[in-house]
Each structure stands twice: as C-alpha cells, then as structure tokens.
Amino acid sequence: MYVIVQHEISNPKTFWETAKTATAALPSDLKVHQTLPNGEGTKAVCLWEAPGVDVVKKLIEGAVGNVSRNTYFAVEAANAMGLPASIKAGVTR
Numbered sequence: 456m457y458v459i460v461q462h463e464i465s466n467p468k469t470f471w472e473t474a475k476t477a478t479a480a481l482p483s484d485l486k487v488h489q490t491l492p493n494g495e496g497t498k499a500v501c502l503w504e505a506p507g508v509d510v511v512k513k514l515i516e517g518a519v520g521n522v523s524r525n526t527y528f529a530v531e532a533a534n535a536m537g538l539p540a541s542i543k544a545g546v547t548r
Contacts, residue, residue, distance in 0.1 A: 512525070
C-alpha cells in the first residue's frame with residue numbers, strides 16, 4: 456500500500472535532522488519513495504510504501520510528532536496519476 460503524509464513543520468531544523476536519522480534504518484516493510492519539501496522546510500509531502508497507514512503514522516509521530524502536524528491517507532492507485540504501471544495494477548514489492 457502507498458501512503459501520503461503531509462507535514463506542517465514548526466521546527467524545520469529538528470524535523471529534518473530527526474527525519475534523516477529515523478529513515479536511515481527503516482524496517483524492510485517500510486520505504487520512503489519521495490520527500491518533497493518547500494524551500495523553507497516548513498511543509499512537506501512524502502510518499503511511503505508500507506503495510507498500512509497506521510504503521511507509517513506510528514513511526515512518524517514517534518519521531519517528529521512533537522515538531523510537526525501530520526496528515527495521513529492511503530493512495531487510491533486506481534485514480535492516481537504518475538504512478539508506475541506496476542503500482543497502478545496493484546503489484547507491489
């Protein structure tokens with residue numbers, strides 16, 4: 456499953472330092488495909504691959520929940536644009 460996380464970041468320095476550390480050694484069932492921050496580092500959108508939204512939420516809230524407000528949702532691959540064909544067909548790693 457693919458999960459989008461939208462971050463509103465109150466402390467960019469702490470957020471990005473912590474995010475780098477937290478994602479350096481992810482469990483094998485979690486993968487960050489994209490991290491798309493704004494220029495100030497105060498907002499970001501990330502695309503994750505995970506067993507479920509709750510798995511991503513637990514990791515993120517435990518790592519950076521104190522310096523960002525986060526919104527989570529599962530990607531509806533059938534209506535998504537720009538995903539690789541294997542993802543849209545429901546084939547995942």
